[in-house]
Amino acid sequence: MQGDAAIIELLNEVLTAELTAINQYFVDSKMCANWGYERLAKQFNDESMGEMKDAEHLVERVLYLDGVPNLQRLGQVRVGETVPEKLQLALALEKEAITRLNRGIGQCSETGDNGSRDLLEEILEGEEAHADWLESQLTLIEQVGEAHYLAQQIHD
């Protein structure tokens, strides 16, 4: 079905952000594993795979709308050098995603593309949950201290 060109570009913009997040969380996971923080390594890996599922649905939606999914474009992969920095950079990424998705949902509603709106709403819920988890981790670090927090991340 021929979709609205602006909606296809919007879906590709969201896709670019997902592809960027996949890579960022993937390297975060591997670096945490290398440092011995198995619990965080698993969490970042799960997030990376979750973003890949989002990317899959976006690619399928763009193809359904007879658009060309853009898997070539990538945003800046922000690789933190410490655990707290990784969590902060992940939170920044999620906040940008939440803003983008809310804007996109409005655009889909205006265009009357409820299928795309549904998809973006589903992705938004996941990103909000992830942002909430990241905020909790940063609060924990503030409250218990970085060393105590990190000690809890050694075992999965």
Place this chain on the structure above:
Amino acid sequence: MYVCSCRAVSDRTIRAEIERGAVDEFDIADRCGAGTHCGSCVDEVRRLCDEIRAQVQGTPVLVGR
């Protein structure tokens, strides 16, 4: 944060180079190699240079480039 993954250059390194007198992305490329391989970080290096230079030197940000 690693700004340039190709050359493993962090924002801290770029800040240190600017404190030592580097001005723009070309100076950063000469001094630590950031942005000289795939080139995808050059925009971010340029943005960081402007931001850090304004902070550390109080120098006006260059315009028209």
